[in-house]
Amino acid sequence: MFSGAQISLYPMTDDFVRVILGAIGALEPYRPHFRIETDDISTLIVGPPEQLFPAMRDLFVSAAGGGIHCVLAATASRGCPGEPDDPICTPIAGSRHDRPLAERIAAALEKVQSAPKTGQNVAAQFSLYPLGSGHHMDEIYGCIDFLKQSGVFDRSKNFCTKLRGDAGQVFATLSEAFLRFGAPEGHVALDVKVSANSPTKA
């Protein structure tokens, strides 16, 4: 199964190049596990699905730590039939997302509750797209059940769900949504924006 993400970081400052270059160092511990490619729009990371969101969390917390208003926008994908299988993407732990929805929701909640806090408060909104299945709305509604119990659920919006809380819990929630819902070997995409230090009142 091929898995990865296209990631962009937007620091709202004249000094955006320095903020981006400074934050990229946070990806160092992940480099042995990932293929990484950058162009003028985004950085591609290809690797184990469980490590995509921890890598994004560390990148984003590093960029936002200085107090600048920053946004991370990413498109994560697993199981795309148009991509070749890549051994680098093999999940480390055994996948359990062929289990019934209720079991997957419980396992996801456990992961979120045990995720370490980062001290960085964030708001996020995302959409989950389970593709090529006749039951895509069942999986979406199951995922929404999980989100409402996650402790970081903010509200449902048109086309997406909004989360708010510590970056540790928010990125863990995104990761669980991505890993545990949709067909086990199916094509699942997740689009997300994460924002910190916005001057706009929520």
Added chain:
Amino acid sequence: MFSGAQISLYPMTDDFVRVILGAIGALEPYRPHFRIETDDISTLIVGPPEQLFPAMRDLFVSAAGGGIHCVLAATASRGCPGEPDDPICTPIAGSRHDRPLAERIAAALEKVQSAPKTGQNVAAQFSLYPLGSGHHMDEIYGCIDFLKQSGVFDRSKNFCTKLRGDAGQVFATLSEAFLRFGAPEGHVALDVKVSANSPTKA
């Protein structure tokens, strides 16, 4: 059919609030046709599917016109079964996307070729998600055929397609991809980032 988009504008400058507030004026001509709601992450526009991308184009060209590095990120959606039908979303022209792929491709190309130029050069990357259908890859491959002939095709990337050219042609291409591919009354989502004035060489 419900249709709309969640739109965010990221000007990479200390002065980002002024740039955003200045650009929002470009949405004025669309206000009679749209419902518009803003929070700290994005602005929702709900209205006729044909007008979503022209509105985004005018907003983005206005923001990027001063030469600041800007990115627009948006999630557009039509036919989501979780959303109520809304009379405001009724397409103005008759939809033709129940026709065979070859016919839809020809019609889309005609629209792109006749789109007015804006003088603003942009790069964009996007993913199209035709949901809930067993044939989602057929529609994606048909859309890719169209993109390759659009005149603004840059290259295929993992999980997305990259476009480059005048904002007029690029936003027209995005609009055609959104309107003409996927089931006619089906659920289609499109995720896009558009960038201008990047200091990074492509």
